[in-house]
Amino acid sequence: MSDDTRTTEADASAVATQSRPRMLDVSGLSAWYGEARVLTDVSIDVAPGEVVTLVGRNGAGKTTLLRSVMGLHRQTEGTIAFDGNDLARRSADARARAGIGWVPDDRGIYSSLTVAENLLLPPVVHADAWSLERVYEFFPVLHERRDFPGTKLSGGEQQMLAMARVLRMGSRLLLLDEPSEGLAPVIVSRIGEIIREIKGQGVGVLLVEQNVKFASTVADRHYLLAQGKVVEHLANDDFRARERELLTYLGM
Numbered sequence: 001m002s003d004d005t006r007t008t009e010a011d012a013s014a015v016a017t018q019s020r021p022r023m024l025d026v027s028g029l030s031a032w033y034g035e036a037r038v039l040t041d042v043s044i045d046v047a048p049g050e051v052v053t054l055v056g057r058n059g060a061g062k063t064t065l066l067r068s069v070m071g072l073h074r075q076t077e078g079t080i081a082f083d084g085n086d087l088a089r090r091s092a093d094a095r096a097r098a099g100i101g102w103v104p105d106d107r108g109i110y111s112s113l114t115v116a117e118n119l120l121l122p123p124v125v126h127a128d129a130w131s132l133e134r135v136y137e138f139f140p141v142l143h144e145r146r147d148f149p150g151t152k153l154s155g156g157e158q159q160m161l162a163m164a165r166v167l168r169m170g171s172r173l174l175l176l177d178e179p180s181e182g183l184a185p186v187i188v189s190r191i192g193e194i195i196r197e198i199k200g201q202g203v204g205v206l207l208v209e210q211n212v213k214f215a216s217t218v219a220d221r222h223y224l225l226a227q228g229k230v231v232e233h234l235a236n237d238d239f240r241a242r243e244r245e246l247l248t249y250l251g252m
């Protein structure tokens with residue numbers, strides 16, 4: 001795909017944006033590491049109960065975008081609105097209290113603590129917090145493993161615990177960094193089911209995903225990033241129709 005082709009296709013396949021109710025609305029976001037600009041004028045949005053992916057080659061800027069939304073990367077310009085309030089200059093803590101939840105790629109589980117302790121340690125930061133009972137009902141395996149230390153959990157169980165933890169804190173938008181990474185196909189498929197179920201609860205999900213096949217099973221829309229810019233915005237049907245081309249583009 002040349003840049004020109006991409007621009008034309010982006011226009012042709014652009015997803016109508018006017019009518020969507022927006023929970024997250026990022027507009028004109030640029031980001032730097034020192035002098036190096038790694039995001040340029042990025043605009044994306046996520047609605048409640050919607051799953052949106054950021055897809056792109058290594059180094060395209062996906063993780064930096066996710067970290068910028070959470071406030072973990074602060075050398076930015078532009079607007080990061082959540083529920084209509086611009087949080088771009090607010091701390092990560094303030095963004096968590098607003099309802100944004102960070103699920104890192106290493107899952108961030110405290111290995112010496114039990115599942116229940118991992119769930120209970122972070123403070124409830126928002127009125128929409130899930131009760132422990134609701135978490136256990138939604139993730140039965142975490143109930144079964146509630147007294148197990150983090151070290152005894154499989155990768156898939158750790159991923160579930162990481163998602164459950166931010167839901168219990170009260171997050172209404174989950175930022176997931178490569179949830180399928182390092183997991184066996186059967187577990188990836190279970191994580192996909194859970195993401196779809198979370199979406200059914202009205203939670204928004206913005207996920208960084210290298211696994212195009214997995215992304216197409218969970219997402220409503222996709223933003224393709226290249227060199228820090230959004231070069232395509234695709235509805236999932238278009239994304240699926242172009243899966244082979246996208247895999248080639250991503251070098252997979």
Ligand SMILES: Nc1ncnc2c1ncn2[C@@H]1O[C@H](COP(=O)(O)OP(=O)(O)OP(=O)(O)O)[C@@H](O)[C@H]1O
Pocket residue numbers: 033038056057058059060061062063064065
């Ligand atoms: N801490 C840092 N300091 C300087 N440059 C960085 C830092 N982190 C990332 N970068 C650079 O910023 C650019 C975007 O990186 P980022 O990790 O956001 O990309 P990515 O699309 O998530 O790729 P990957 O999947 O490889 O993590 C890359 O050129 C990367 O080298």
